[in-house]
Amino acid sequence: MKLKCKNLEISDELMNVGKQRSVLVMALATHKLKLSSFSSLFAKLSFSTTSNNNPLYDSSVADNLVSVFTRQPSAAAAIELNRFAPILTPPLVESVLTRLPTWKLALSFFQWASEQHHHGYRHNCYTYNTIASIFSRSRQTAPLRTLVKHLAESAPCSFTPGALGFLIRCLGQVGLAREAHHVFDEMRVKGLCVPNDYCYNCLLEALSKSGEVDLVEARLEEMKGFGWEFDKFTLTPVVQAYCKARRFDQALRIYNEMREKGWVDARVCAMLALSFSKWGDVDKAFELVESMEGHGMRLNEKTFCVLIHGFVKEGRVDRALQLFEKMCRVGFTPPVSLFDVLIGGLCKSNDAQRALSLLSEMKKFGVAPDVGIFTKLISAFPDRSVIAKLLEEVPEEKEEKTLVLIYNAVLTCYVNDGLMDEACRLLQMMVQSKSSDVQMDDFFKDKKLVFPNAASFSIVIDGLLTNGQLDLALSLFNDIKQFVGRPSVLMYNNLINGLCDSNRLEESRELLREMKVLEIEPTHFTYNSIFGCLCKRKDVLGAIDMLKVMRACGHEPWIKNSTLLVKELCDHGRAVEACGFLDSMVKLGFLPDIVSYSAAMGGLIKIQEVDRALNLLRDLSSRGHCPDVVAFNIMMRGLCKVNRVAEAEKLLDEIVVKGLCPSVVSYNLLIDSWCKSGSVDRAMALLSRMSGEDREPNVFTYSTLVDGFCREERPDDALLVWNEMERKGCSPNRVAFMALIYGLCKCNRPTAALQYLREMEHREMKPDSFIYIALLSAFLSDMNLASAFEIFKEMVYSGFFPKSHDKSYPIVMDAIDKFSKDHRTSSGIQVLMEEGKLPTRCLQ
């Protein structure tokens, strides 16, 4: 009998089923897997039973269940599905699970089965393992994690040691080592499983795969305590864990132990060899591979390849070649990538001849060289003599194709060497090769030229673009259309990008129109090149128009572009327009980045619109953003600048309340504010709060405080801060030195200041001119004419002399007057004058 119910409404019965969802279903649902809710799936399902109301369990039942869960929800037979429930058994569930095509469907079915406990169905360890291995194979860590968590906590189910091992391996395969570690203990504590040595071995493997070397060691100890014997499968993961942790000696110790017991196999050897190679010890790795041969072991193809790549990377082409020969000897055909890396390595170590000989090797294996290999070979012979040789050896059956490859390689070499003229000339010859009678180059005479393909043009055009030869690139581009056909999107993108970089917006738009005509779909790159150009031009309306286009075809504007527009506008005092632009973005459904909002806030502050900036900060959360510390810092700076320090302080508290961590900058801003307003002691209090919160002060903090103390005429405290800075290993920069020197001068300590100038010079930092002026005036007011003159000379010799409109001009002139009138310095001034170091017109 076949039952089929169509379009059933969800019945009360079904609603009840819905309410009975098990804890597991709820737990799995927290992963927001967008599975159609099970009840609605029910309502749409159709299914058939084999013969009567009490169907037998046979493979056709499994088939039915599979087809019910696989089929697109169509005609409904929801209630009928319930008839399966009473006959559900773990083997049936297993069999259905393994037949379902996707992990999502398997999960649906598993959930449904979990709900059937009122019919007496319970999962056993094999159904759990089946779904676990499905998740593991499809790398679904989230549901897998939920599954084991549930397994240990709320759905006790006993496991055989073998089953626990299997489960742990599923976890290990997707890196859930911690979970494996945990479930192992849970099962044991709850009495659901008595782990044996196999379980331990599986656990060790999972742990070592995730690099949990400490846990590996702990479990090993535990095993010993329980009296389990170690075997090959115990120690292999231990070697692996030590290798991963770069604990070289320990890895070798275990390896030797294994060797004594005769447990070494190809896998362990390969693992160790790969690690040696990774650590740069190519010879040891090679030695190991050699010793394998003596014991009848051999590497697999993949390991050969990885080792050869690694050897070349370490600059050991010699060993790489030896390994390569071994690989060929055991009968593997090396892939092109291996030839590529070896030829590259040989070229790099100036063994071009040997590289060339590998090409014949390729021929023997029937592996066709690609353009990259040709390029490497040609570059390796600076006289280009190899080109003729390559051309001679072109196999007849693939002549056309191979010739283009070779010529494209030549073009690439020209481009790489910046020989754009040569590249263009060759391309032109290739184009003309059709029309015969072309004057051939030395390299190419005797050889047939070949007509270029799209790649040939692309190589040259890209080269021209990176060389800034935009117009030449454009004219070649037109040739493509004539000779090769439709250009690729990539070529359009590169040209449009080049045009936009040169601010040639109209032409780039023309190319975009052309793409439309040719029905070449532009990409986000295409649109963003043009959008970026409009942003750079501060063309707000144009940018918004472009956004509309992008909205229509579903491409996102790049953050850097919209941020650039906001920044550019703000830099020119147009913060209000910037805000308008951001609003337009929102209206178009693009959420601007927090960075662009921060830039806008900064712009508003710049034009004294502090309250507007504050409003924007407040609005951010309603626009779907959580202001970050930088946004708060910008706002704090704005408030400090207009002396609303108390509000800035409140923002600092708000940062903490919001669960963010104030940065050094946040503190620096307040410290600076207090230093500038004569409250250096409050600033110092904040410094101690910083150390309490483990926020290291930086050179900005210390410079600010040094400045603050000097402003309050407390040079000794300034020096204390300075020493504290050096003690903490924070080395002063130019600005810090200048702050101290200038501050000490203001406090009438020119001699101390001069010491720090010397220290600064010793560290190869040059002060700004105002430092000389400060020292000069300080020495003069200290009546120290000799030192004043020394500084004056240094100033003059370093090429600095104030202009007549300069504020420091009268100071310097007054100094010269004093120097001239004093017998100790007058001759020195004379010398400077004779040397022409002093502007003559200033000296009447």
Added chain:
DNA sequence: TTTTTGGGAT
């Protein structure tokens, strides 16, 4: 990709 230190200008 946004934020912090020196002086001083116009």
